[in-house]
Amino acid sequence: MPLSIDEIKAAIIEKATKSPKPQLYIKDFYKCDPDTKPRQMKNIANELVREGKLMFWSSGSTTMYGIPSRIKDEEGEEGIN
Numbered sequence: 001m002p003l004s005i006d007e008i009k010a011a012i013i014e015k016a017t018k019s020p021k022p023q024l025y026i027k028d029f030y031k032c033d034p035d036t037k038p039r040q041m042k043n044i045a046n047e048l049v050r051e052g053k054l055m056f057w058s059s060g061s062t063t064m065y066g067i068p069s070r071i072k073d074e075e076g077e078e079g080i081n
Helices: 005-018 026-032 038-050 068-075
Strands: 055-058 063-066
Touching: 005 026, 005 038, 026 038, 038 063, 055 068, 063 068
Parallel strands: none
Antiparallel strands: 055 063
């Protein structure tokens, strides 16, 4: 049974907070709820970006997600948004 949107958001935040890497691919969040389709997971992650709980990070070739404070600490600056 799929999780609710709020439960998925909480799982994404928890994964992004506890991950050893400060930046994660969208596919890393798919494991938070295998019953949620990839497009819906991306929409939920993008909603978290709009809420300011996640931010985009770009390596130049791909866009990743991360907790704003973790990305800023890792880069030693304001991060890329």
